[in-house]
Amino acid sequence: MTFGGFASPVFLAPMAGVTDRPFRQILTACGKGNMYAEMAAINALQRKNPKSWQIADVRPENYPVVVQLVGNDAGLFAEAAKLVADLGARSLDINMGCPVKKIVNNESGSALMKDMPRAAKIIEAVVKATPLSVSVKFRKGWDNEHINAVPFAKMCEESGASYITIHGRTRAQGYSGEADWNIIKAVKESVKIPVIGNGDIDSPQKARQRMQESGVDGVMIGRAVLGNPWLLSQTHEYLLHGTLPAEPTVGQIKETLLKHLYLLMEYYGEKAGIAVSRKHVGWYVRSLYEAKKFREQYTKLTDFETAEKLINDYFAGLE
Ligand SMILES: Cc1cc2nc3c(=O)[nH]c(=O)nc-3n(C[C@H](O)[C@H](O)[C@H](O)COP(=O)(O)O)c2cc1C
Structure with missing residues (x-):
């Protein structure tokens, strides 16, 4: 094939x-x-x-x-x-x-x-x-x-x-x-x-x-x-x-999102990396609890440390 x-x-x-x-x-x-x-x-x-x-x-x-x-x-x-x-x-x-x-x-x-x-x-x-x-x-x-x-x-x-x-x-x-x-x-x-x-x-x-x-x-x-x-x-x-791998867990989504964020920082630098990360973050969480509120908060931030903390806090709230 x-x-x-x-x-x-x-x-x-x-x-x-x-x-x-x-x-x-x-x-x-x-x-x-x-x-x-x-x-x-x-x-x-x-x-x-x-x-x-x-x-x-x-x-x-x-x-x-x-x-x-x-x-x-x-x-x-x-x-x-x-x-x-x-x-x-x-x-x-x-x-x-x-x-x-x-x-x-x-x-x-x-x-x-x-x-x-x-x-x-x-x-x-x-x-x-x-x-x-x-x-x-x-x-x-x-x-x-x-x-x-x-x-x-x-x-x-x-x-x-x-x-x-x-x-x-x-x-x-x-x-x-x-x-x-x-x-x-x-x-x-x-x-x-x-x-x-x-x-x-x-x-x-x-x-x-x-x-x-x-x-x-x-x-x-x-x-x-x-x-x-x-x-x-x-x-x-x-x-x-013919096999269907298991859907990712919420923990795996968080891990992947954070890894994606680190890679964006490395590739684009902090300012552009954060800007590019906004749409991806929105896509990763769209089916999760209170995604809209989280996305609104994420869209406003401009630095890596706050971004990482917000993601960690959001996912901690889901556990
Ligand atoms: C945001 C976005 C950017 C795209 N950029 C390109 C591109 O650079 N080159 C291209 O050939 N197609 C581009 N496309 C079209 C996609 O490659 C694809 O043909 C289209 O989305 C249909 O596939 P899908 O129904 O699986 O999304 C783009 C589509 C989207 C949504």
């Missing part, structure tokens, strides 16, 4: 502002699953923009990471492809699915689904420039009047992509409505390269059902992993061995 040297059919979805190194470290500590970084813009990488550089530099990590690039110029893509190999990427993904205005206005992300010749040129240039395996992540199409995932998948294959990931929504849908797994199945049936299905998977059981129905080679999970880093590994175990 695995392919391309990946150790698992379960993939973390790339999520800008979320799947940074601390998040990946937490997920790998929780068990199995393949890691994706956040998207990095090729023109920012060329300018050596420190934030984009930090995103693309995965050398210190001792597990494989897929680095995703976004942009619209084949020449710049080729340059960036060489760079990410030097910066430790295990594999390279091209973002042709991002729906964000700033990105599509720049003819990047999902806008490339409207320009197949340019998309093909980019994929070919990247494949030629790097020894890494190259994948493409895209959507069902631009909108309901322009659903072209199947021809787009074939174009990716012909252009040299090693595997593809399809999110079963149009650009116009953003993240609303339901992911269409029929189109994912149609994509799987139209190409020989491995296909990863993506959209609305929130449990190991759903992952298995979707895989069986669509025939995809792997699944990618995004939003359901927020605050639940155990889900990737649980899904891996269920798909490969």
